[in-house]
Amino acid sequence: MPLSLRLSRYLAAKGWVLGMCCLSGTLLGPAAAQALSPQQVFNLVSPAVAVLEVAGGEGQPTVALSATEIGAGRFVSVCEGLDGASVLNLKLGGQVHAGRLAARDRERNLCLVVVEGLPSSGVALRRSLPATGSRVFALSNALGLGVGISEGVVAGVRRYPAGNLIQFTAPISPGSEGGALVDESGAVVGIIDYRRRDGQNVNFAAAISWSDEIEARAAAAAAALQRYDAAALLMKQGKWQELDAQVTEWIRREPGSTDAWRFRVAAAHGLKQAERELEAWTALRRIAPERAEWGIGLVSALLAGGRRDEALALAGTLATEHRELAVVHLVLGRVRTAARLNKEAEAAYRTAIELDPWLIEAYRGLAELAQLRGDHATSISIWSRISGLYPEAPGPRFGLARAYINAAQPARALAVLERLPEAERDGASAWFWRGIALAALERPEAAIEAYQACLARRFEEPGQAWAGIGFAHYRLKNYPDAIAAFKAAVEAQPAQDDWRYQLGVTLKDGGRPAEALALFDELATRVPGEARNWRQKGFTLSILARHQEALPALERSLQLDPAQLKVWGALLEAQQALGQRDAARNTYDRMRAIDGKAAEEAYLNYLSPYEEVAR
Numbered sequence: 001m002p003l004s005l006r007l008s009r010y011l012a013a014k015g016w017v018l019g020m021c022c023l024s025g026t027l028l029g030p031a032a033a034q035a036l037s038p039q040q041v042f043n044l045v046s047p048a049v050a051v052l053e054v055a056g057g058e059g060q061p062t063v064a065l066s067a068t069e070i071g072a073g074r075f076v077s078v079c080e081g082l083d084g085a086s087v088l089n090l091k092l093g094g095q096v097h098a099g100r101l102a103a104r105d106r107e108r109n110l111c112l113v114v115v116e117g118l119p120s121s122g123v124a125l126r127r128s129l130p131a132t133g134s135r136v137f138a139l140s141n142a143l144g145l146g147v148g149i150s151e152g153v154v155a156g157v158r159r160y161p162a163g164n165l166i167q168f169t170a171p172i173s174p175g176s177e178g179g180a181l182v183d184e185s186g187a188v189v190g191i192i193d194y195r196r197r198d199g200q201n202v203n204f205a206a207a208i209s210w211s212d213e214i215e216a217r218a219a220a221a222a223a224a225l226q227r228y229d230a231a232a233l234l235m236k237q238g239k240w241q242e243l244d245a246q247v248t249e250w251i252r253r254e255p256g257s258t259d260a261w262r263f264r265v266a267a268a269h270g271l272k273q274a275e276r277e278l279e280a281w282t283a284l285r286r287i288a289p290e291r292a293e294w295g296i297g298l299v300s301a302l303l304a305g306g307r308r309d310e311a312l313a314l315a316g317t318l319a320t321e322h323r324e325l326a327v328v329h330l331v332l333g334r335v336r337t338a339a340r341l342n343k344e345a346e347a348a349y350r351t352a353i354e355l356d357p358w359l360i361e362a363y364r365g366l367a368e369l370a371q372l373r374g375d376h377a378t379s380i381s382i383w384s385r386i387s388g389l390y391p392e393a394p395g396p397r398f399g400l401a402r403a404y405i406n407a408a409q410p411a412r413a414l415a416v417l418e419r420l421p422e423a424e425r426d427g428a429s430a431w432f433w434r435g436i437a438l439a440a441l442e443r444p445e446a447a448i449e450a451y452q453a454c455l456a457r458r459f460e461e462p463g464q465a466w467a468g469i470g471f472a473h474y475r476l477k478n479y480p481d482a483i484a485a486f487k488a489a490v491e492a493q494p495a496q497d498d499w500r501y502q503l504g505v506t507l508k509d510g511g512r513p514a515e516a517l518a519l520f521d522e523l524a525t526r527v528p529g530e531a532r533n534w535r536q537k538g539f540t541l542s543i544l545a546r547h548q549e550a551l552p553a554l555e556r557s558l559q560l561d562p563a564q565l566k567v568w569g570a571l572l573e574a575q576q577a578l579g580q581r582d583a584a585r586n587t588y589d590r591m592r593a594i595d596g597k598a599a600e601e602a603y604l605n606y607l608s609p610y611e612e613v614a615r
Helices: 003-013 020-024 038-048 208-220 222-237 240-253 258-270 274-287 292-304 308-321 326-338 342-355 360-372 376-389 394-406 410-418 428-440 444-456 462-475 479-492 497-509 513-526 531-543 547-560 565-577 581-592 596-614
Strands: 049-055 061-071 074-077 087-092 095-105 110-114 135-140 148-160 163-168 180-183 187-192 203-207
Touching: 038 049, 038 135, 038 148, 038 180, 049 074, 061 187, 095 208, 110 208, 135 187, 163 187, 187 208, 203 208, 208 222, 222 240, 222 258, 240 258, 258 274, 274 292, 292 308, 292 326, 308 326, 326 342, 326 360, 342 360, 360 376, 360 394, 376 394, 394 410, 394 428, 410 428, 428 444, 428 462, 444 462, 462 479, 462 497, 479 497, 497 513, 497 531, 513 531, 531 547, 531 565, 547 565, 565 581, 565 596, 581 596
Parallel strands: none
Antiparallel strands: 049 061, 049 087, 061 074, 074 110, 087 095, 095 110, 135 148, 135 180, 148 163, 163 203, 180 187, 187 203
């Protein structure tokens, strides 16, 4: 680094200005710090801002953040995202350095990461709070694209329970967490915390003075941190019963602890206790309503529990509260898709992409909407484009394979799977999608083998694989094995009503209607707005010759979805079996208003034979 630049940085930190006269050896006395250009700030501070790559237990990268130097070999980043990390790598100037998590201040969300033997870059730190309206810069690994810079002003200093936070307007994005907020003299004044964003282009940073207190505060909170680490270890080991017992006591002592409730979510999910998981997300939302992630978790839990209207309302509220967060609009798009509000869902996905052009899940949402409206060419085009942008990422290729399957081109889907990166070609997900493609090619035996290979590789969604086996056995009319597979799917994903419904259908068609009826009774009671539940309840009651009870179930199904021709036929048949000729004639007339041709076929099957007998 040039001597003049090092001297300038030192004097700026001391509150002096190095003017042009310094080139001739003259030093100007105390004055306002010299305002630097964005390029000068970047050149001065970027050597002190690292890309922080976090890897899990198997060495796979889990998140990319930022980290800011506060001294030789000492960096500060946010704690969120570092839990359970096995590897911390800091990228600086094209070199990668191994880091060690040295201390955590969980309340302020600041962690100290140490790199042994790394000299200081000489970055200046200004521990006094910046003035409102003053010019600032954000240097961070925004969107995981490497360290960059953006410019804004200090909007104010806001008071929070943990202390004062600097509110600023310089644009930031996911990955900026842990980056540096820098004043116009090139001194670091804060550490960026993206999660605290409250409005469009308005963000927060922790005062850099907090970095001096991390180790002392961590030591003072050692008992609480030990409890947290013990819970994190139980979660990592999948010991859900032990974790639940620990968390229950933790919540009893500290009912307002978000950490405790977050571990309750994990324990309930691991124990497949959907109601307790929902309760935990509700508590998190109540305790910290400003945290978008708690609201997002609650939306997902509501949706998984069939409470679609509540999920939709909350997602809309979150989109208003956190309109600048791409992930919130992504979740809103998913809920709207589930509610069949496809046009509104597309608008939400597009907003998410505008906010974060690299958010693959939003593109996935647009592709799925294209598939729903039968526009397979658009879906294939979207996934082909993403696959080209991320050639080493398996997710987009799985999406492309799915698009080909939905376009009735399963052979092309298999070809896409064979072009996966070598490390992914024999993975659980690859075998899962092979199973789907083989089933579409009407090769159920081969599909079953693929799904079994998927399960053997510990697929992260085993319920999906078991359901695939169930569908393949059902196609072969191998009902006992199909029933066993759907039961395994229900056990693996108890909150997934699709598998419970499919189990009921298989029991009904496999000669066990009484067991099927119990399932459809439960589904119709719990999710009364689904036409399919009433339809199958009516069908099953008819099989059991309980025609009088079948009538209201079939009528209710038709109220929800009048275009079900098979249900009209079943209603006619039940009415005729009960001798309700006038009611059957009325049903026939109602059916004619919907589909005349189908009504005539129903007439020949269900009305005409009885008229012949009457004559």
